Amino acid sequence: MPDWLRDRTIWLYGRTMSDHATELQEWLIAFVRDFGLHDPDRTPCGQPMSVSEAHALTELARQPVLRQRELGERLRLQKSTISRLVTQLTRRGWVRRAPAQDDGRGVALALTERGAAAATRVETARRDRCAALLENIPLEQHAEVLSALRLLKEAIGAEAATR
Numbered sequence: 001m002p003d004w005l006r007d008r009t010i011w012l013y014g015r016t017m018s019d020h021a022t023e024l025q026e027w028l029i030a031f032v033r034d035f036g037l038h039d040p041d042r043t044p045c046g047q048p049m050s051v052s053e054a055h056a057l058t059e060l061a062r063q064p065v066l067r068q069r070e071l072g073e074r075l076r077l078q079k080s081t082i083s084r085l086v087t088q089l090t091r092r093g094w095v096r097r098a099p100a101q102d103d104g105r106g107v108a109l110a111l112t113e114r115g116a117a118a119a120t121r122v123e124t125a126r127r128d129r130c131a132a133l134l135e136n137i138p139l140e141q142h143a144e145v146l147s148a149l150r151l152l153k154e155a156i157g158a159e160a161a162t163r
Contacts, residue, residue: 045125047118052077052085054122057094060111061119067100068107076160094118 031037036044043054052075059074060066072082086109089095094115100106111119137145 043122043125045122045129047122047125049118049122050088052081053089053092053094054126056085056089057111057115057119057122060095060109061116061123065108065110068097068109071109089115092118 036042037051040050042048043051045054047054049057055075056071059071068082068086069079071086072079075082075085077085086095086097086107090097092114093112096110096112096115098108098110100108134142134145
């Protein structure tokens with residue numbers, strides 16, 4: 001292959017990747033805004049709480065007792081951030097803290113009755129919002145949308161693993 005052709009191919013490939021990255025960026029910005037992910041006081045499904053609070057409730061509903069450290073890992077939040085989040089959830093009466101059974105230094109978290117009710121409301125609202133979104137997408141494209149989301153999530157995971 002002549003040098004000029006190799007150089008042109010590399011230039012075009014780089015430009016295409018750059019154009020794709022720019023397009024991905026623009027679509028992600030639009031998605032975050034349209035879906036409502038940028039609202040700090042309301043979930044995309046309309047619940048009056050932060051997205052982090054909703055995700056914490058979901059994780060705690062899936063596992064009756066969860067260590068605070070593990071909740072932070074699942075939500076990919078730093079120790080100080082998860083501590084503030086758990087404090088907010090406790091103040092709202094949704095979470096109960098206790099020393100971990102096997103390690104007095106650890107903190108075990110569990111939903112209160114109010115927290116379980118809030119988690120159920122979030123789950124129902126989330127499922128209803130997702131169903132409404134799918135109603136606006138042709139049935140034959142549902143699998144394609146889910147596949148694209150799965151692929152994007154895997155790419156994010158691979159990127160995080162290299163940091």
